[in-house]
Amino acid sequence: MATKKTKTKSPQPQTAQAPIGAPTGTTQPAEGGLSIGDLKSVATIIDVASTRGAFRANEMAGIGLLYNKLQGFLAKVAPPEEKKTEAGAPTTVAPAEGKL
Numbered sequence: 001m002a003t004k005k006t007k008t009k010s011p012q013p014q015t016a017q018a019p020i021g022a023p024t025g026t027t028q029p030a031e032g033g034l035s036i037g038d039l040k041s042v043a044t045i046i047d048v049a050s051t052r053g054a055f056r057a058n059e060m061a062g063i064g065l066l067y068n069k070l071q072g073f074l075a076k077v078a079p080p081e082e083k084k085t086e087a088g089a090p091t092t093v094a095p096a097e098g099k100l
Contacts (some may be wrong), residue, residue: 011032043070 041095049055055063 036074039070039074040078043067045072046070 046063050060050063
């Protein structure tokens with residue numbers, strides 16, 4: 001009986017990639033990908049479009065669900081924004097004089 005020779009493939013080097021939707025710790029998009037800023041813009045577009053009446057009533061439930069999911073995702077992965085005072089300067093709490 002003849003034996004068959006099988007070729008074994010050498011393992012291909014694989015690069016580590018984060019799963020889709022996993023936070024990467026940066027707001028820079030992968031080449032051709034979406035960034036956190038892009039997702040914030042989508043949320044703003046949905047808000048503006050719904051305010052202007054761009055969606056039919058029977059579409060609002062699905063759009064609202066998507067918007068809420070997007071906001072929840074952004075709350076988890078986006079770095080917190082600094083709150084600004086009326087003058088536009090970031091708010092900071094300074095220690096009382098003489099106390100550290």
